[in-house]
Amino acid sequence: MADSLLALRTSLAEQLAELRGVQPDQLPPALLDISVRRVGDAYYVCPADWEQLRHEEGGAGRPIPYWARPWPSGVALAGHLKDHPPAENLKVLELGCGLALPSVVAARAGAQVLATDGHSDAVAFAAHVLSINEVEGDVALVDWSDHAGHLVDRGPWDLVLAADVLYTSQNVEAALRLFPHLVAPTGTLLLADPNRKGAQGFLAAARAKFELVSDRGPDVTLHLLTPRNG
Structure with missing residues (x-):
């Protein structure tokens, strides 16, 4: 060891x-x-x-x-994916991945995963986390709130994962601009949030373009958003 x-x-x-x-x-x-x-x-x-x-x-x-460090929202998101694994070969994007536990679980199910973070140290650690779990997945240095154009170009994505990313008003505004362009028409955005006020503002505005189902918990709530068609 x-x-x-x-x-x-x-x-x-x-x-x-x-x-x-x-x-x-x-x-x-x-x-x-x-x-x-x-x-x-x-x-x-x-x-x-x-x-x-x-x-x-x-x-x-x-x-x-x-x-x-692994935050509660990331752990909760990973646990949800373990209980509800994505389909094999599903195209999955994780935003602000940190230590990338949700990406590990999705990759273990056979999804095609890209884990991204705006901090270079996180990207290095995320790659090693994928490796020690013996799963395949890509990592990329991307600050989704500022420079996400190539994520849109590589999309659309069948499943977009984000854990506790709505902690500033700037992130909420960026999410409202970006997320509809990332998710495939038949795809899903899975958002884990520690019941922040910013998330409620995002969800209220996002209802214009997404159907929303929430699984509320005392510490972390999981929000499943699917694009409205037409």
């Missing part, structure tokens, strides 16, 4: 350094102090001490690494 963790750390260091444009020894130590953990029957690799990583990144003037 120690040898495999060392190999994983070495591989991550090489990719993270390349994506950041630095030498491996210039990476924050907490970024490479990793552990492999389990949620349900899926594994993920993450920085072992998120608070320390947050401290080191803050000291370097970098953004808070929200991507580096």
